[in-house]
Amino acid sequence: MSLQEELQGPPPAKLVVEHVSKWFQQKRQTVHALDDVSLEVAEGEFIVIVGPSGCGKSTLLDIIAGLEKPDKGRVMADNQPVLHPGRHRLVMFQESALFPWLNAFGNVMFGLKLKPGLRNSERREVAKFFLHLVGLKKFMQANVHELSGGMKQRVALARALAPNPRVLLMDEPFAALDAMTREQLYGDIQRIWEKRRKTIIFVTHNVREAACLADRVVIMSPTPGRIREVFEVSLPRPRDFNSIEIAEHASKLTAALKEYGAHAAATGS
Amino acid sequence: MRRTLLAILFFVALVAIWSALVRANIWSPILLPAPGQVAQYLAHAFQDGTLLTAAGVTLRRLLMGYAIGLTIGLPLGLLTASSKFVEDTIGVMALGLQTLPSVCWVPLALLWFGQTEGAMLFVVIMGTVWSVVIATDTGVRTIPPIYARAARTMGSKPLHKWIYVILPASLPFLVSGMKQGWAFAWRSLMAAEIYVTILTGFGLGHLLHYGRELNAMDQVIGIMLVIIFIGLLADKTLFSPWERFLHRRWGTGRT
Numbered sequence: 001m002s003l004q005e006e007l008q009g010p011p012p013a014k015l016v017v018e019h020v021s022k023w024f025q026q027k028r029q030t031v032h033a034l035d036d037v038s039l040e041v042a043e044g045e046f047i048v049i050v051g052p053s054g055c056g057k058s059t060l061l062d063i064i065a066g067l068e069k070p071d072k073g074r075v076m077a078d079n080q081p082v083l084h085p086g087r088h089r090l091v092m093f094q095e096s097a098l099f100p101w102l103n104a105f106g107n108v109m110f111g112l113k114l115k116p117g118l119r120n121s122e123r124r125e126v127a128k129f130f131l132h133l134v135g136l137k138k139f140m141q142a143n144v145h146e147l148s149g150g151m152k153q154r155v156a157l158a159r160a161l162a163p164n165p166r167v168l169l170m171d172e173p174f175a176a177l178d179a180m181t182r183e184q185l186y187g188d189i190q191r192i193w194e195k196r197r198k199t200i201i202f203v204t205h206n207v208r209e210a211a212c213l214a215d216r217v218v219i220m221s222p223t224p225g226r227i228r229e230v231f232e233v234s235l236p237r238p239r240d241f242n243s244i245e246i247a248e249h250a251s252k253l254t255a256a257l258k259e260y261g262a263h264a265a266a267t268g269s
Numbered sequence: 270m271r272r273t274l275l276a277i278l279f280f281v282a283l284v285a286i287w288s289a290l291v292r293a294n295i296w297s298p299i300l301l302p303a304p305g306q307v308a309q310y311l312a313h314a315f316q317d318g319t320l321l322t323a324a325g326v327t328l329r330r331l332l333m334g335y336a337i338g339l340t341i342g343l344p345l346g347l348l349t350a351s352s353k354f355v356e357d358t359i360g361v362m363a364l365g366l367q368t369l370p371s372v373c374w375v376p377l378a379l380l381w382f383g384q385t386e387g388a389m390l391f392v393v394i395m396g397t398v399w400s401v402v403i404a405t406d407t408g409v410r411t412i413p414p415i416y417a418r419a420a421r422t423m424g425s426k427p428l429h430k431w432i433y434v435i436l437p438a439s440l441p442f443l444v445s446g447m448k449q450g451w452a453f454a455w456r457s458l459m460a461a462e463i464y465v466t467i468l469t470g471f472g473l474g475h476l477l478h479y480g481r482e483l484n485a486m487d488q489v490i491g492i493m494l495v496i497i498f499i500g501l502l503a504d505k506t507l508f509s510p511w512e513r514f515l516h517r518r519w520g521t522g523r524t
């Protein structure tokens with residue numbers, strides 16, 4: 001595989017979540033985290049999931065990633081059932097999962113080194129390319145603790161993009177960031193997504209963020225976690241976070257969340 | 270540079286106070302020899318080779334026992350952290366044995382091995398192993414599970430995960446455990462050497478012991494200084510580089 005092909009990437013994947021249910025056994029009770037969740041995601045589609053805390057968003061991402069097994073139902077990626085985690089579906093976790101014993105470059109290299117069929121010099125090139133892409137060329141050698149919160153998330157993004165996954169699963173990646181950095185990253189994400197066309201599933205509590213990024217917004221409600229409604233957002237891209245159209249869509253989403261009794265939890269964070 | 274200077278000044282002052290105390294003649298010079306006398310002993314012992322031989326014997330025992338202790342303790346700690354069965358058996362035993370002051374192994378070692386190098390080695394190993402096991406175990410257990418999950422999504426398989434995620438992630442604990450193991454090994458060896466004479470080699474502990482027998486206070490103090498010096502040297506050469514690395518990478522405070 002040539003370096004050029006490597007940077008172009010494989011075609012995005014098609015995902016089908018089929019009647020997935022999940023229970024968690026906790027000390028005092030059994031939590032019904034997901035109840036008969038079904039979702040079809042087209043190739044290269046940008047799906048945003050919104051819903052109040054505890055409605056099973058992270059659990060759903062874990063199951064799609066293959067980190068958790070569903071108790072019922074299954075997930076198909078390109079007509080293959082998902083049984084384990086796999087390089088084709090990378091996760092950007094809710095909390096920062098960068099490895100503190102590696103510097104920024106080392107973190108991006110971690111996944112690349114696990115990818116066969118590349119020469120080491122090519123891996124280094126790819127890692128540099130992605131750190132460049134997220135605007136951190138100057139911070140390649142920086143240690144994790146020396147990076148700001150936003151820079152950490154950018155490294156995490158570069159680390160998730162570098163092995164060229166077909167699906168990117170992002171769990172509230174920007175929740176901990178200030179508004180300015182976040183808006184900048186919306187721009188980056190859209191730019192990267194346009195350029196590299198991946199299937200993305202993105203979790204957020206922020207309805208504006210959802211309207212700004214999504215092809216479709218999936219609204220979930222808790223106890224048990226269910227999909228309640230799916231909204232199409234057919235605005236042209238790139239979208240401006242502060243535009244009136246986004247605000248209109250966002251208020252529609254808020255109304256829907258309210259209808260499912262989820263408003264307080266969704267905006268309270 | 271300024272810190273080194275400060276340290277030097279401090280020790281010079283310490284020696285000056287010591288001299289002043291000797292000159293004040295409060296205690297008999299047999300109980301408190303002058304710094305010059307101690308230096309003379311050290312120079313003499315250095316020249317006739319007793320000091321270097323003894324230090325060599327002691328360090329050989331220490332490094333060998335310590336290395337064996339680490340080789341046993343590290344994997345054992347990884348095992349207790351990853352298997353419930355090993356945790357409930359060996360883990361509990363390690364916890365118990367770690368509380369046992371390592372000098373307590375000396376009588377047992379003597380009965381088992383006689384007055385041999387084996388006995389010395391055994392005491393040092395017992396001093397090292399259990400604290401290394403406990404530290405490794407704690408280290409592995411406190412790793413945020415998110416690291417392993419992230420690694421798995423990137424295609425990390427169990428063996429790869431242990432080598433490239435679990436071990437480096439627990440490095441801060443491993444280093445402090447190794448440091449603690451070293452301290453225990455050092456203490457237990459000194460105790461053993463003072464306590465038992467072993468004909469195959471006289472260590473620093475023996476010199477200390479004979480210093481007392483001969484009422485040679487200059488020897489006692491001189492050897493004590495050498496022991497302190499070796500301890501400091503080990504700290505600075507064996508552990509400080511690791512701690513500096515951890516400090517730089519993790520951003521954690523120096524311990």
Ligand SMILES: Nc1ncnc2c1ncn2[C@@H]1O[C@H](COP(=O)(O)OP(=O)(O)OP(=O)(O)O)[C@@H](O)[C@H]1O
Pocket residue numbers: 024025026031032033051052053054055056057058059060094
């Ligand atoms: N490993 C686990 N063990 C036990 N219960 C769990 C586990 N993971 C999740 N749960 C439970 O499953 C439910 C859904 O959790 P999940 O983390 O998926 O929610 P979420 O929608 O991501 O919430 P948030 O928006 O706060 O991140 C919660 O009630 C949680 O307590």
Ligand SMILES: [Mg+2]
Pocket residue numbers: 057058059094171
């Ligand atoms: Mg979550």
